[in-house]
Amino acid sequence: QVHLQESGPGLVKPSETLSLTCDVSGHSITSGSYWGWIRQPPGKGLEWIGTVYHSGNTYYNPSLKSRVSISVDTSKNQFSLHLNPVTAADTAMYYCARTHGDFRPDWYFDLWGRGTQVTVSS
Amino acid sequence: DIQMTQSPSTLSAFVGDRVTITCRASQTISTWLAWYQQKPGKAPKLLIYKASTLESGVPPRFSGSGTGTEFTLTISSLQPDDFATYYCQHYYTYSWAFGQGTKVEIK
Numbered sequence: 765q766v767h768l769q770e771s772g773p774g775l776v777k778p779s780e781t782l783s784l785t786c787d788v789s790g791h792s793i794t795s796g797s798y799w800g801w802i803r804q805p806p807g808k809g810l811e812w813i814g815t816v817y818h819s820g821n822t823y824y825n826p827s828l829k830s831r832v833s834i835s836v837d838t839s840k841n842q843f844s845l846h847l848n849p850v851t852a853a854d855t856a857m858y859y860c861a862r863t864h865g866d867f868r869p870d871w872y873f874d875l876w877g878r879g880t881q882v883t884v885s886s
Numbered sequence: 887d888i889q890m891t892q893s894p895s896t897l898s899a900f901v902g903d904r905v906t907i908t909c910r911a912s913q914t915i916s917t918w919l920a921w922y923q924q925k926p927g928k929a930p931k932l933l934i935y936k937a938s939t940l941e942s943g944v945p946p947r948f949s950g951s952g953t954g955t956e957f958t959l960t961i962s963s964l965q966p967d968d969f970a971t972y973y974c975q976h977y978y979t980y981s982w983a984f985g986q987g988t989k990v991e992i993k
Contacts, residue, residue, distance in 0.1 A: 809985075809987040825983075863977075872920035876929040
């Protein structure tokens with residue numbers, strides 16, 4: 765069974781770097797999917813942050829592009845999110861997710877992690 | 887960027903009602919659209935992809951339609967388990983974006 769699990773600090777100070785990792789189990793990160801990060805501020809909607817392919821190709825939300833970096837570690841079967849610098853507006857539940865496949869008809873997110881809450885506060 | 891706009895933002899309905907949610911894209915996205923259901927404290931769950939294809943295991947009372955810039959999600963007979971927030975999301979070119987969500991409440 766395929767499983768995605770987010771991990772990382774739950775509290776980050778303003779102006780510092782938010783770093784999260786998504787561990788993928790039951791599915792090789794190199795086989796036929798894109799991998800994405802999505803966040804949801806408290807009481808608000810979903811916001812796509814960015815997506816990575818196992819080749820290292822990345823695609824970012826233009827509104828976050830200057831602060832975001834997403835990378836993949838195929839040896840550990842995981843991918844990571846870095847956001848810098850952060851402000852209180854980056855407080856949110858952060859989800860990692862998998863696309864169904866790597867052809868455009870399959871670029872919808874069919875599997876999500878449970879999410880990890882990150883609070884930005886001094 | 888392609889912007890997604892959903893309406894209404896909130897919808898109040900009775901169990902058994904037929905419910906329709908609309909999603910509009912700021913430019914054509916063909917049928918590269920998905921719908922998700924989210925309940926409080928849970929991750930979103932895929933309902934429909936490619937505008938009208940039902941994900942495996944999703945009840946047939948859910949249906950999607952549309953192409954180009956206008957799309958709809960319909961629940962034919964609202965059930966107690968359907969009270970949740972629904973999001974549309976495009977996956978056109980190498981970008982993804984969500985609508986702002988529609989909360990379906992009990993009337």
